[in-house]
Amino acid sequence: MKILFFDEKKSRMKIKVESLDDLWTLYNIISKDDVVYSKTFRRVKQSEEAIRADKGERIPVYLGIKVEETSFQGFTDRLRIKGRIISGPEDLVSLGSFHTFNVEPDSQIEIVKDKWSRIDIKRIEDALKSTSAPIIILCAVDSNEATIALMSNFQTKIITRITENIPGKRLSDRENAEACQRFYASILNVFETLMSANKVDYVIIAGPGFVKDYLRDYILHRKPELKNMIITDTVSSGDVTGINEIIRRGAAISVLSKLRVIEHSNIIEDVLRRLAKNTGDVAYGFKDVKEAAERGAVQTLIVIDELVRSWDETERNNVHNLIETVENTGGVIKIFSVQTPPGEQLKGLGGVAALLRFNPFKDNRT
Helix, strand or coil: CEEEEEECCCCEEEEECCCHHHHHHHHHHCCCCCEEEEEEEEEECCCCCCCCHHHCEEEEEEEEEEEEEEEEECCCCEEEEEEEEEECCCCCCCCCCEEEEEECCCCEEEEECCCCCHHHHHHHHHHHHCCCCCCEEEEEECCCEEEEEEECCCCEEEEEEEECCCCCCCCCCHHHHHHHHHHHHHHHHHHHHHHHHCCCCEEEEECCCCHHHHHHHHHHHHCHHHCCCEEEECCCCCCHHHHHHHHHCHHHHHHHCCCHHHHHHHHHHHHHHHHHHCCCCEEECHHHHHHHHHCCCEEEEEEEHHHHCCCCHHHHHHHHHHHHHHHHCCCEEEEECCCCHHHHHHHHCCCEEEEECCCCCCCCCC
16 A cells, blocks of 8 residues: 555545555545545446447546445455545536445545544554565365465455365275366366465465375476465364464464464454453453443453444444543554454454453452
């Protein structure tokens, strides 16, 4: 991401989008009633008699829209921003009509807010710091099943599950070998598709026994240029559980340490561990966390992004006020993407939790 200019007094920021992570950051920053400007295309009819929209000519225009909704299509290079047109050439567009921007890497957009919050600014700063974060293919594989996911700084997305009926027990058996070849070829085909659509930095192949090694050898025999990209590890299965194990495994940390999801996995595990031990130095749910924050007890506040960017103004303001309270008492804020395993776990706890410096409820709770 590049900041082309920022006028804090006028609350205007122009941004050049450079990566998928930038799209995710913008998705969390752009709120209802913000105004977004961008170059786009509109279909214009050549004459009043041209009734069908597809008879018109698509021409470039520069529009401003007042945002009504956004949608992020992870790993398809696109953020959709829908709203009513408030600015544009009046001879070509109807003010007040709807338009949708399709924002992609290499796009430029200008965002105007009533006021840029400290949370929004921090998200921008974090995006500027993490422009080199890797994109990684994760593959959990066992003897007849593989689950493949794509992981970036803010998302872990399950791409596909592949199964193959592999007969016999010995790899040297002809039918067994042919089935294994089909199985591995299907996996490699998915890898190639992902690599053609994304700038993949690493591939982590993990599974029980030797199956991960067989798959790696198959791939390197056909794609030797991937040698320095492939890392193998051990997990218990080839399903989604195996993907989650890859994220937690120590052997993969050297590759994934740049990704927030690893840090967030460690934090949520600490929350669950403290809850299981009933140590009194953890809180979850908005009410309890807010009470702990008001008493200065919150050391680390964790919140899912859905609440931070909630379209409900009251809910969003309550969360922003909570974050400000924690910041003012020296606490650390961590915002979890709900599209990652730790984010899903946090959502199950109500979307808000906190690691505490001390037990603020000891004197008034039994």
